[in-house]
Amino acid sequence: MFPSAEAGDIPNSHSIPSNAPEHCPGTESELAGKADACQGCPNQEICASSKPNGPDPALPYIHERMTSVKRKIVVLSGKGGVGKSTFAAQLAWAFAADEQLQTGLMDVDICGPSVPTILGIASEQIHSSSAGWSPVYVQDNLGVMSVGFMLPSSRDAVMWRGPKKNGLIAQFLKDVDWGDLDYLVIDTPPGTSDEHLSIVQYLKESGIDGAVLITTPQEVALQDVRREIDFCRKVGLRILGVVENMSGFVCPSCKSESQIFRPTTGGAERLAKETGIELLGKVPLDPRIGRSADYGLSFLDEYPDSPASASYLEIIDKIKYILGDK
Ligand SMILES: Nc1ncnc2c1ncn2[C@@H]1O[C@H](COP(=O)(O)OP(=O)(O)OP(=O)(O)O)[C@@H](O)[C@H]1O
Secondary structure (H helix, E strand, O other), X not given: OOOOOOOOOOOOOOOOOOOOOOOOOOXXXXXXOOOXXXXXXXXXXXXXXXXXXOOOOOHHHHHHHXXXXXXXXXXXXXXXXXXXXXXXXXXXXXXXXXXXXXXXXXXXXXXXXOHHHHOOOXXXXXXXXXXXEEOEEEEOOEEEEEHHHHOOOOOOXXXXXXXXXXXXXXXXXXXXXXXXXXXXXXXXXXXXXXXXXXXXXXXXXXXXXXXXXXXXXXXXXXXXHHHHHHHXXXXXXXXXXXXXEEEEEEOOOOOOEEOXXXXXXXHHHHHHHHXXXXXXXXXXXXXXXXXXXXXXXXXXXXXXXXXXXXXXXXXXXXXXXXXXXX
């Protein structure tokens, strides 16, 4: 059985102050307070005087484990509820549709793990062996790891502060026996918090291939995506592109499309132009996506001919193309 989530190292947390300049190296960096970007920053003196902690002892183990993962893709969103976990699941399912490809899905949304439900494996538990913790397998070539598997029930809340969350993420990266993976999709909580910084820090050496940003068309969601873009740029995380989710409603009967979020529809297009980031595509609002997720079924398999499936597949093809895998 799975060892307690309490166990393991508690790595250093690091942060970028909210009033940090562009290209802030972060308070844990050896360059804290000393980089060009720090000149004139109100935090410069504090950062320069605080001794950076030594390298995290988990890093070499993480690097060793991650050498057997070819591609690591992080799924981000500024706001909650925009469909990030649903997209991460479809992405993993689509990769795994090719039997030759080994895929992992890691859910680091520690306080709101929805991946086990979306993949229909919420009642599963994690087992450990001498090789590490075994992911839960949805099918032979699709393994999943989530804090959701460690909770007694889906009603139980995880109330952890940053260092404890970081400790679990380090364990997911170094102790999970993913085996050789072609793709590791990492689902994150909304916003830019400890979990995101940990992932970036822990995978710095092995490298993250890119981030996919999910948004809905409303301006409030787009504002948060701008912050997410700023975060990615500050930490040097490559952005593969933006996906506009719940973008219009296609009636399943008459196939006509209604713009639910008028007049802000098209916001992701504008944002993409404004920021020079690729708009990977738009996924329409389709109530069957929510139903499939609630029943733990792959929407792509259930409704392969739907406009939403066509959009998902087009977006996933673009991601593969950008990564040079197509
Ligand atoms: N295109 C879509 N059409 C209809 N429903 C959708 C669509 N995308 C996602 N949903 C539904 O919207 C809800 C929120 O999706 P999801 O849990 O993936 O969001 P999230 O961004 O990961 O949220 P959080 O970060 O707060 O966990 C779910 O019920 C999901 O089934």
